[in-house]
Each structure stands twice: as C-alpha cells, then as structure tokens.
Amino acid sequence: MYDSFGVSAYSYTDSWSESKTPNYFYNATASKSGSGYKLSSTYYWPGASYKMKFFAYAPKDNRNYVLSASTQAGSPTISVTIPSNVDDQKDLLVAKTDELDGNTNTVVPLTFSHALTAIRFVCGDDMQGGTVKSVSLKNVYSKGTYNMETESWSSVNTPATFSQTLNKSTAGTANDPLVTENQIFMMVPQTLPDGAQLEVVFTDNANTDHTLSADIRGQAWPIGKTVTYKISNSSINWTYTFTVSQPTDFIYTGSTQQYNVTSYRQNTKGVKEAVRWTAQYSTDNGISWTDTRPDWLTAFTASGAGGETAQSYNATVGPQIGIDNSSHTTALQNTPAKGRVDAPYNLANQTDGGTEDQNTANCYVISAPGYYSFPLVYGNAIKNSTVNYSAYTSTASGVNILNPFINHTGTGITAPYISKNANCTPTKAELVWQDAPNLVTDIKYNGTGNGNVSFTVDSKTIRQGNAVIAIKDTSGTVLWSWHIWVTDEDISKTIEVINYYDKKYKLMPVNLGCCNGFVTTYAERSCKVKFTAGKQTQTITIRQASNSITTGANNPYYQWGRKDPFLPSNGLGNFNKTWYDKDGSSSTSNPATENFSNGTTRIKNCILNPNVMQNQKEINLYLNLWSANNNVYSGNDNPVIKTIYDPCPVGFQLPDSYAFTGFVPDGYLSNIQSEINGIWDNILKGWHFYANSTRNKTIFFPLLGYRKDSDGALDLVSIYGSCWSAIPYDRSCGRYLSYYSSNVYPLNYYDSTLGGGVRPSQEYRAY
Template sequence: MIRFKEYLERRARRAAFVSVCLAGLTVFGGLFLGSCANEDLGKDNDKDGGDRNAAVAFNVSEAQNDAQEAAAKTMPGAPVTRAAFSEQLGMMNLTPADLTTQKLAAEGAAGADLCLIETTTPGVIPTQQGSNAHDTQTAAATAGTEEATAATRANITTLKYLGHFSSYGYRGTTATSFSTTPNWFYNKDTNPDGTLVDPVYWSWTSHHFGKFYAVSPLVTAGYTKLTVSPETYASTPYVDFEVEPNVTDQKDLMTAFSGVVEYASFGVPPTTNLKFHHALTAVRFAVGQNLSWDKTIDKVEIRGAVSKGRYTMATDADGTDAAWNPDYTSTGTFSLACSVNTKANPNVIIVGKPGDNSTTPGDNYTFYMIPQTLTGKGVKAYVHFTDGTEISVTLTGSWKPGTTKTYKISNTNSNWQYTLNVTPTLGPVPYNQTDAGWYSVQSYRQAPDGTQQAVAWKVVGYQESTDGGTTWSPLSDTKPEWLDELPVKEGNGTTWSESGIATIQTSFIDKLAAYNKVLHDANAKGTASSYYDLSTHDYKGNPTARNTANSYLISAPGYYKIPLVYGNAIKNGHDNPDSYTGPSAPVMYYGTDVNLYHFKDHNDQDITDPWITQTNGGVNAPDDAKIVWTDQSGIVEASSLGIEGSGTNAFVHFRVPQDKIKNGNAVIAVTKGGTVVWSWHLWFAKSEELNTIPMVNYQNKTYSFTQQTLGLVYYRWEVSTCSKTRAVRIKVEQTIPNGSPAVKQSGTITITQTPGRDEKKFGSTLYQWGRKDATPSTDAIADGSYSFDGTPGGRSIGYAIQHPGQMFINAQTNPHYYDWCNATYFNLWSAKNTEVSNWWNDNTVVKTIYDPCPAGLKMPASNAFSGFTTTGQGTYTPSEFNVEGSFDEGWTFRSHSGTNTIFIPASGFRAYSYGLLSAVGSYGYYWSAVPCSSLDYSCYLDFEPNKVNPIHDSTRSHAFAVRPVAE
C-alpha cells in the first residue's frame, strides 16, 4: 500500500511540473501570437488546412420535429383532416396505412381472455415541443453530460439529448462531380451542436461542393455492433447494425444526409443541414385500462425477431430512399426486466425497474428493433409474471422505421379505439431537489380509416402516501402541500405527447441558527470590572481549583480572563512540573536522542516556572495582547484584549459580545515588544460538547472521548422537514368515456420524495503533531490572519510558539525530513514517553504544556481508537468496520464492548506540502499522543467511506484533527 506521505509527495512534484510547463507555455505562446499578428488569417495559407474562417459545421435537426411543428399549427381542438394528417406523416416518410391498429390474441391457458392492443404512432417516443419547460438550446448545451438525470437515464435519443455522432464528408468540384468514397473525411467525431471535435475547413481554391452523411450514436472501434461501410467503399454508405439482447444496452440509431452543399462565398461557411431520421422502430408495452388481473410483471421479451441488418443510407436529403435489408437468418430474444403491477398501473408504459426510494432513479427504456416483416416469421411478445404465469402473443404486420409500436395488455373486450399513455416521472426525488422530472401524457383516438385525432385529458385527483407507498389516502382534488402546481394539468390531447416538469418543495430547518441562539441567549459571564476566570471554572461553569490549558471552551457572551500560565502547568490549583519536564535519561532511537528534557519557551529557553511572567527571572512578562485569527467576525472584541495584574496574578482578558457570539474559533496571543510569547485557542460551542463518552478499545481498555471533535465549527447546518419517504399519485383521465359500460381511460403519475439528512458545511481546528497551535478549518479568516510558511529546514519549538498563526512545511532535512521541527522529539504530547518500538500501546499519556486539549482532557494513546474495527487493525472490509449506520461525512463508531457510540466527523486535513485544506467531509485523520515507526512519523486514526484504520501512521508536518480523552 502506498504510504500517505508518498502520495502527497508525488502530488507536489506533479503540481511543480505543471507550474513549470505553464510558465514555459506562456512564453512560447507570446512569441507565437506575436509572429502571427500581421498574417491574414482569412486566407487559404495552408492548402490542405483550408480556410480558417470557414469551418465545416452542421445545422442539426430531427425530421419528426418538423412534422410535429406542422401539427402544432393546426387550430387547438379542431379535428385534423385526413389530407392534413397525410401531409404531416409525409415529412417522416410515412403514410396513414403505416399506422396500423389491431387486436392480437394471447396464446395459452393463462392468456385465454387476454389480448394485445397494438397501436402505431409516428415518430420515436415523440414529445410535443411546445409544452416543454426547457428550451432546445438549454438541452443541447447539457447534452452528453454524465449527470444521472431523468433524460440521460433513458435510452431515447432526441435532439435535446443528442450525444456525439459520426460524420462523413464527400468533396466535389461541381454539384454533380463527387467522389464515390468519403474522400474529404471519414467517421469524424462531431459535437451535438454540429461542430467537429477536430475542425475541418472548406477550401476556396478547390472543391467548392460537399455532401455529408451522419450516424448517431458515435461509431467507435470498440463497439462492433454498429459499423459503417469502409472508407474505400465506392457507393452509397451503409450501416451494419446488431440489436443488443438486453434493452438497457440498446441504441437508438439515427442517420442523416445533407444533400449537395456549395461553398459559394469566400470565408462564409455554407449552411449545411443534417436532418436526422430515426432508422429503427421503437416498441413499447403497457398495461391496459380494463385488465382485470392483479399481478406483477417482472419481464417482457420479444422473441424470434431479426437481430442484424444492413441499413443503406439515403441519397435524397429527405431520407425517402433509405432502406433496410434485415437478416432473417439472424434472430434473437430481447429482454427488459421490470416490476409493474397490472392493477396499480393502468395505461402506464412499462419502461423497466422503478427507483429504490433513494436517490437512484427508475429506468426509462424502450425496445429499439430493426424494421422488419412480422407476419409468418414467428415473432412473439412474451410477458412473465412474478407468480410464474406467462403469456405469449404472435406478432403480425410489420415494423416501420421512425414509428412507435405500443402493445397494451388488455382483456379481449377492451375498447382499443381510445388511447391514453402516461409516462411516469423517473422517481424517487432527493429531499434537496425541486425538479421531480418530466411527465408526459399521450391521448388520442383512431378512426377505422387510420386517421388519429386528439382526445382532451385532465388531472382529476391526488392521493398521498406518508409511508413510502404502502398505504394511500382517498382520491382528492387537493394536492399535498409539498407538491407544486403542475405546469400542465390538462391538455387537448395529441398523438405525440404533452409534457411538463413536475416540481416539489424543499424545506429546511436551520439548526445552526438554533445552535447559535443557545450561545446568544446564555447568561453572560463576568463584567467589565470583574472578569470571569476560565481556569477556575469547569466547562459547565462550576467553580474549581485552578486548571490551566491551551484551549478553553466558551458557551456564553461576557468578560473573560485567562491566567498567563504555560498550557496545563497548573493542575488542581498546584504547580504541575511534569507537564514541562521530560524523562531524565536519554531516549535513543537510531542513534538520536529523542527526549525533550526541558520544555521550551518562545525563546527556546527552558521553562522554569508555570507562570509566563515568572519563568527565567520574569524576562518573558507580556506587555500586550492581540488576535491571531478568528473564523467568525468580531467573536472576540479586539479592543477589549489586554493584560492585567503581574507575577502570579497576571491575566489576559477579553470580551465576547452577545451580538457576535456564535459557533466558531479564535486564537489570541500575548506579546512582549510585539513578539508572541504564548497563545490560546478559544472554542465557542455548547458546553455539552466536552461531555465524555466511555469507549472500550480492542484491548478492552476504556477511553472517555469528548462528545465532539476539538474546535468543530458549523458554517452551515440544515435539516430537511421531509423526515420519511412520501409520495403522491396524480390521476389523469380522458374527458370522453368509451366502451360499454362507458369508462374514461385513466392513468397515474407517481412522484416520490426521499427523506432528508443533515446538510452541513463544517470543519475543525487542525494541528501539526506536537504543536499546541490550532490551524483554522477555513481559508476565509474573519479577523487576524493565518498563513503557510514554505521555508524548508524546519523550525524550532520557540519559533513555532512565536508564530501560532502559521503552519510549517516539512523540514526536508534528515533525519527529521517529514517533521515540521528542526529537531526530533518523542515526548512533545506525552511528557514521559520513552517508547521507541512498541508504537501501538495503552501507555499512560502525561499531558504536556504543548497539548492542545482543554483542562481535564488530553491527547489519546495510540491504541485509543483500536475498537473502531472488529479486528483492531486497519481494513477495507465494511463488515469489519465497528460502526452504526452508513458513512455520513463521518462514522458513528461503536464501543468494542457495551452499547456506547460516538460520531467522529471527517474533518479533513491540511497537507504539509502547501497547507491546503482538503477532504473535509470525506476523510478523517486524528492524531494520537505518540510517535510511530520513524523519526518523523506519528500515530493516528485514519478513516474514509471505504476504509477504517485505527492504527495508522503519517508525517508529523500534516495538520490533523484532535479528539480529546479524559485525563
């Protein structure tokens, strides 16, 4: 396994390489641009390259859209005449006779009273353009992305979701003199907007004429089921196509031919139209309105249909002479897995499996089949149910290119002249998303002569479920409050479809505001004449003997003071020399004494007294105070900082304004002559954050961890009001009844919203190993400043004390290459540590004056986290994570024994190489008190969504988080 430090080192080298390359490129680019400044870029200076102002580009459209626009010009509600209907169909190379309607009897005992009602509509899954909520330009701009939206989840290709396609160019010297092979370019990757990925240019000096073919999707060498005639083929190009057996893998084949195009004006690229025609037949299945069964369909298949064919492309721009040559010797079975209840989903198209009541959307798949003759070929539709029953139907007639066949499972007495198809949204919708997806309604009737006419429809009611769809409220005309009004609630009907985007409401509770209100409303501490001593009260406000520390929790506004004492050098009212005195004997590791015998002050002198004002004869007595940094503006009133008292009764005091207090952090310092002598971290949070939770480790030793990570701050914290899965069924109904007894065709649109979780932006103070100084969890410093010192060589302890607002790069000198310090010490956070081999242990940690934890707390031993896996070791196996629930920007770890749990957030880190804040919400790195495995490594807890390692080691110059334990 690659060590973490090696990974970061490589990343740093790559970053440096890129910087050098960019610098060189800038110089070269300037020379290049300068040399070209006086050239006439419009001239054909490169004969083979062409005219740079005249790139080949295509005006991309879809034949069925033109027909749709023509249909839209008909007066709404007026019957369509047969002549007008025929004219519209002609734009797609279809006639009314192609739109067959028939009843096909089901075979076998299970299908005795069933049939398939076959209807045919022009176009491939057409959607009426005029009712779309998003315009074509928006869709084209987003085409080809990898977002898991409703549109890209489907296998339906329209111009809105057209991806990259292949184009082929033929050149000619006249309008009738062309090469019979694609002599200009072959299989060029072309963007959805019609521009070539690698541009090709028209040439004014020769070949003013061109003609172009296009194939969608993009033809690639890696996909052998879609190939185009070879580059040397000297005739009309063709496509060899094979249908995927699994519908979820099928492709919607489209082709286009431009006709002859002339480059007539120098530098002005001619308009080149590519009008795509759907070459395949879309085949869909649906549940009929009057089907009496109550079963669940789990598979639909087409059996015995042609799987391979050759499609010769058109020689006319209108595509009329394109033709298929199906290979009737190559047949197969084509399957779609689904889960559709026949009673609960009348008139709903079967598009695959539904979503899983999470953020995973449902399927939206359609069979795409090679056009072919069905009669006498033994092609069957097969439907399988979860109870083991099945039906099959022999298909007759034929499939025409550019049409949609819908086979609706119905009882034999169903009235199949009226058609209502509702395409559901792709559900479930995440709690933080308002766009619930597209829904569409196709409503029409067909006369015996094949003429199709629209039938009006409308939304007639709503049903709500608050238990994820298990139970439903009675049908009502009142929609749920969380559902917005549908943009299209009724329509005149169409053989295409009328559609809209359903939207729902997202509502959040601001938990951070509530958290901050607790701090704001707490009783103020101290007064301007009597400051509240943080060292003589515990974190709950109870009076105690004096206990000093490098970090203090503040949970209320007020006037505060801190004694001028080094870290925890006073404990329970008494001097604590153990906090600044190491072992008396040398501690040798690979020839280096790693023992800090006497802890150092800001001048790298031995500390001789707990009081800053008394050590070394009082030469360090501060004369001023300042803010180092804060992550919340005004949380410490800068003008209130000052020094009071002297000797063993000296303090730094400050005010926390009520109107400024909020969850956050600050570092303040005392100075002498402008030089920082010592500093303290102030954590503004609720008092219970320092409550402790006993956790048993793998070695059965108990460590009482604080309830929260040290210095944790929320920058945003909201929770959705949608606490459990809820859904709405919207009933759609035709306005005209049919059949005997008269029944209005109806369908349902179902929208499901998944429950929310906390939406958080957070961080925690981070620490380089062995330092007391907190680095911020944000780069947006509110007051003061924070910086990264990239000077190699390492820094002394005293220098670090003088610069609490700086993080240091690794020393880059041996033997402490990855340490921030210019010397190696093993006892900076555990004063009496002498261990140099058994790194993972439960040895007693003696808190030092460099420990960053509040009073009564200290850095954990290296084995403290070992109970966070079931093996006590690092693992990538989820079953070995000793956790509750799933990863949620952190893990909830369980005690090795007992029932206690503790949530540890993924606070990220600052890397030693540049000090950049990284991986907040993704990675959790938490220091322990002791070093590990080398002169510049220390032990830490390491976790990610797919890994937990409670006994890892890393470089000391990283800044990691701290989770204190009780002393």
C-alpha cells in the first residue's frame, strides 16, 4: 500500500444520485499514521440528518491517473493513460464505502482493490535454458476511464506497444518467474483488439535468437487480476511454412482459376498449427498496397485460416474491354445518346421515342448509346399504333395453316401485349446472350402499364453487335424474347432489286444482324497480391495477358419459321464469335440443340428456348409461319404478310421466294460463274449481285456458311452463303437463296432446321 492516497467525501440529505458532487471535501490527502491513515485537516461528521459516501484512490497526484474534477456530478472517475516505461506503471488502487449515516462518528474503513490488470511471464513446462532478452505487448489499448462507483471501465482506446528489456537468464525450470515485481506490466483491463500481439525475444544457450509473435486478439484482461503468460520452447521454436501458388495468365475474355495457399507452423515437438493469412493488392507494382481489389478482379479470397494441407481458392477476372480499329465503333461512340435513365427511349416509337407504342417487332435496331426500352408485345402485333391482327391470325384456308398463332403456352394469342394473355405473367427480364462484352447492360422488367423492358447501351462499350433479351415469369420460364441489333448501318438506305419477273424489292443493304470486320486489341492488366501470415509474406501476380483478335464480317443465323437469331461466326472460318451470357462469362461454344418434336409443340418449345436449335427434321411444317396468309409450297411472289415470328425489325420482313431470282439468267439456277448476274469478290468472299438488268448497281451477299442442326456447329464459312425466304418448299423444308463462288440457286430448299442468313425486304414493295 502507498504512504498516502486521495479521498473525496459526498454529503447529502436525500438519496445518492448521479447529480451529487464531492461537496464535503475533494481529493484530500490521507497520509500513513501508525496502523492507519490520517487527513491533514480535521473534518467532523455532519449529523444524523445527513448521509455520506467516500471514494479513495492511490497513487495520488500521478499524472497518468487523473481524478475527475470537483465540479463533475455523480460518481468520480479516473482517467488512465498507461505510461510506456514499465517503471512508471503503478498499481492503481481504489476504494469506496457504502452509504454511511452522518452521525457515524467513527473511523471510516476503506478496503482497496486493484483497478488494473497485471501481466507477468513465467517459464513453461518445456522451456529450454537461455536468456529472455525482451518482452513486448503490441497494439493493446493504453487508455481508459475507471468509474469508482460502478467499478467498471469505459472509453478504452488508443492501441500502443509496451516493451521492456529483461535479459533474464533462466534454466528453464517450470513456473520460474521471468520478470520481477517491478517488471510486471500494469495494463488497462480490456478485450484485446485486432492486431494485439505478444512478442518475446529469446536467445538459447547456442546463442541463437528466436522470436515468438503470438496473436492474442480477443483475449480478456479482467479487472484486478494477474494474467500469466507461460513461455516454452515449443512456443518459441516455430518453423513456418507459407506457400502460395501462382495462377497462369488469364485470357482476355476473363475466366476463373485456382490458387493454393499452405500456411502453418511446426515446433520442435512436431506440433503443427494453422497460421491465419490475409492478402492485399497493388496496381502500381508494389509501391502501395490496399485491401480493395481492382474492379476487373471480380472475385478473390483475401483471407484464410491456413493449414498444412494446401487450400484452393478461386480468382475470377472479368472480360477485358478491348479497343478496336473499327470506324464503325467510333461512329457509334460519337453519336449523341438517346433517352434518359428516368425516361428511356421507346424503340417502338419511331417518331421521337415517346411513350406511345407505334410499331413493334422482334428485332430493334440501335445506332447510338443511351437508355432504351421496348414494350412487351408479340413481334409486330402493334402496327401504326393499333392492334395488328394480321400478324397473329390468318385468312388462308387449307391444311397446315396456323391460326391463331400461339405463344409459349401452346395456346392461341388473344392480345398483342403479352401480359394480357392467359397464364402470361412477366416478372423479370434477362440477357440470353450477346456477342460483344457489356453491349447491353442494366436489363430490367418494368411492370407499369402493359409492361416493358429497359436497358442501357453505354458509350464506353458500344460497338456493332447483337444481343437477345428474354422476358420470364417467376419460375424462370421464357415468355418471349427479342433481338437487339447495334449497328451504324443506315438500314433505311435500301437497295432496289428487280427479280427475274421484273418485280421490284427494296432489300436491306446487309444481312440481318450484320457486323463488319475489325481488329480488337486488349491491353495487359495486372495486379500484385501480397499474402501475409505472421511475419511471412508471399507475392503473386494476377495477370490478364494482352491479345489482338481479328474478327471478320459476320451475322447471326436463323432456322426457318423462327424469330430468334443464333450466334454468329467469327467471319473467318468455322469458328464461333465470342459471346457472353447473362453473368458476363465468355464462351465460344456452339448453341445447344434439342428435339422439339413437331407441329405446335415445336413452335412452343422454340419460344421457350430461344438459344436452342431444333435438331430434328420437321415433318409437319406450317406454311404460314413467316407469311400469315400463305397456303402454297410453290415458289411465288405473292404479297408477304409479316407475322409475329418474323425476325426482321420494324418496316422489314422476310422476302418472298422469287426475290433473288434476278441473280441468275434463268431465274432458277446457274453453275457457271461467268453467267451469274454479279461480280465475285475473292477478297471479301461474296457476290456483288447486279440489282437490275442495266447492271448499274450491286448488292453484296457474303459467304458466311450456315449452322448445322445436328450439333449447332458452323460449316462452310467463306465457302457458302444462304438467305431464307418467307415461303416453305414442303412440310420439311424452307426455300432459300444459296450461293457458292461458282453456283447461285435462288430457289433452293433445305430442312427448316438449317441455320441460315436473313436478308430483309422492306415491308412495302414497289410493283
């Protein structure tokens, strides 16, 4: 006990409350006198009408233990700051009385207790001989406030490190003290924070230094107790094993790879313990480090418990946004944006993008960045702002005539807006695929009115490309889907083509969904990742390698009678153009294939599965899927009535089967290159067909091959070309234009399941 202590007295006539102040005397010095302590001044008990409480503490007048002011109402407190030098760390003693009567008239008994936590060190059971050079308590709280009434601590904060040099020689006898009474740390009671560590530097008898850095976070240092840490040979002589595997370079399309972490320690007795590890990132080659990973590193595990067995973790890198050399990309980026996030541009309003639905289609063409929407309407079921019944009903008679046209349920459509049909409840919109990264983003279903889908085309990522968006119900069933074609091609500049029978057509200048060729370069991206386990570190580099990708001109493919496009080729051979799913994952795989049966079951399944090709030959093909009132198989130039299954954008439709007959002398077939009405282009791999008999204008048709129905694979790219017409050949086949470098067949036919091209014709022909 100290030779003196400070004491304060409270006098009051009512009950004790936190409004009282030390009004009788404040921080008076009580000095040792014989077997007790005596105040320097004489104070008398105030009398029976009063009550008294006393609070005392020691050491008094220590700048590290500061008593609250005399004006502070309520329980007195002591503000504590633990000094860095252990010699200055004094044992804080505190005492208080119960409430006493004001006429007690006797000596006040005070029982002092310890307010701090004492920290000492002893030898463990298997400590070897040597010298304990120093001990340190790192990142432990150094400040707090003690409440003398509640005997509790608050405002515990300010991590600090406390060290002392011991140079204590020991034989290693168990429980042999390593610190003297004067070397015991006196600490603020606390639950130790993150980063708290105990470090002991020990030199064995072979003069080898060992350092123990123990994680003590989360441990409790209780009030008035002594915490003893035992130091043993097994806790000092740890051998650390810490390895991290380096993943191989990531490709430009992004991917997921694994890395392995092994982190443990082993002592001389063979005991193994896992060592926890953490990771940080650097994008400036290790100059600075942060806990935040770069945006393009979309998934990475930055901490682990460790273990002697390698643990595998995933690192995921997103697709790189390339820079292409295409003037078309530049043109699209420089076009003024349309719509606003709160007022998207309505693609079904050709006047100004307003809220009125004027003309709808299964394909919408976008030529500028911006915010867009389209209504949930079956194909072209809205025309000139009114219901277009002819798009989903037929006036034709005969067999194999579909009437009315059906939706995903297999039942007849009763209204143009999807939500107005039975068992059709849209709840979410979702990307099916797109052939350029982040071409369309922020896809949302909006349930106001008759419902619409909104999405964004960002100026940073806009380029020529195609996307398919589906609307689904709560179970994930596809109700319908639409094709988004991003292009700077002015499709309104149609080319007038005269067929063999002198009929005129206004054809789109390119195939539906056409994208020009370009070269895309992808710059390298990398970041260093530093793993830390205790004092051990390992660094790896996550690298997404640079690349340069050449893509030729390309367009998507269509099965006869279906509205949805299938993935393009890369335009250079029988290889798929890279495409991206709803999660942004890239792929070059073929479309899936499946047997959808025949008849209306096939139509229903095609709607439900817009990205799956029918792989079995149709044996009961409807005649009017692409021309509502068609009831013949023969080639003809009868007017085509566009249907809700037509894949063409607003203002266009599939042409009749005679549309391409002017490309050969007899209107039927030519196997002699010199007789074909056009110019073969061996560089672009396609035909510049003459648009009329005067040969003063041409229209280009590329040889982009086709997709096989058996497995969805590409075939004959750069060797063969095809474009469907609206008219079937029989119950299994559709009519189409086929062409090689020395063969053009305008009235060819093949299984409707072939994936061919589409060259749209303007809806209104000039005869």
